[in-house]
Amino acid sequence: MSKYTIYKTLRILNAVIFSLICGLSLYLILMPFLPNLWFNFQTWRGTSVNANDGYRDMTATLPLSGSREVQFSSGVPDSEVNDFTIALNIPSIRMKSKIFSSTNSADLWKGIWHKQSSGNPVDGGNMVITAHRFLYTGNQNTFYHLPRMEPGQIVEMVWDSEVYLYRVSETFEVSPQAIEIEDDTEDHILTLYTCTPLWSNARRFVVRAEPLFE
Numbered sequence: 001m002s003k004y005t006i007y008k009t010l011r012i013l014n015a016v017i018f019s020l021i022c023g024l025s026l027y028l029i030l031m032p033f034l035p036n037l038w039f040n041f042q043t044w045r046g047t048s049v050n051a052n053d054g055y056r057d058m059t060a061t062l063p064l065s066g067s068r069e070v071q072f073s074s075g076v077p078d079s080e081v082n083d084f085t086i087a088l089n090i091p092s093i094r095m096k097s098k099i100f101s102s103t104n105s106a107d108l109w110k111g112i113w114h115k116q117s118s119g120n121p122v123d124g125g126n127m128v129i130t131a132h133r134f135l136y137t138g139n140q141n142t143f144y145h146l147p148r149m150e151p152g153q154i155v156e157m158v159w160d161s162e163v164y165l166y167r168v169s170e171t172f173e174v175s176p177q178a179i180e181i182e183d184d185t186e187d188h189i190l191t192l193y194t195c196t197p198l199w200s201n202a203r204r205f206v207v208r209a210e211p212l213f214e
Contacts, residue, residue, distance in 0.1 A: 146194045154166070
């Protein structure tokens with residue numbers, strides 16, 4: 001092989017490596033902003049978010065006087081229908097997602113996680129639900145838009161095939177060391193939180209909501 005052939009091959013190889021590095025860099029930089037662009041595009045078009053693929057969809061209009069049996073959309077395979085369903089619907093941030101309930105915090109990598117040792121709509125107490133702000137894994141069952149929430153907005157919780165409604169009472173930020181946000185409470189409340197700002201875990205954005213049922 002001549003020196004010219006080797007030189008030409010190395011130039012091509014360098015160009016390919018440079019292109020891959022540039023493409024990966026653009027992916028890492030731009031991907032965290034795409035959910036925000038999509039949210040703004042949907043808002044501009046006046047469209048609503050679709051339920052995540054494979055999850056049962058909750059009806060859009062619900063009474064504010066308590067809970068009722070949830071209705072699910074058709075087209076979900078029987079193999080994906082569980083006897084016990086936990087899901088979250090927050091219309092104001094266009095989010096509908098299944099919730100993983102366990103004692104293992106590693107389930108945060110699967111999506112939105114309910115700390116099983118915390119409260120729930122049936123037994124009361126402080127029901128703690130948390131999620132990553134953004135994941136590069138492609139799984140976007142996250143709390144990306146949680147910091148958009150404001151007091152007065154409605155949260156719909158599906159628990160064992162019934163819908164329970166909550167109204168946001170306050171939003172605030174705390175440090176990662178403020179673990180008291182997970183403390184149990186005598187009265188039933190819903191606590192949602194995630195990291196903020198987007199590129200950092202320096203703070204926690206917390207949403208507190210009160211039940212609209214007895």
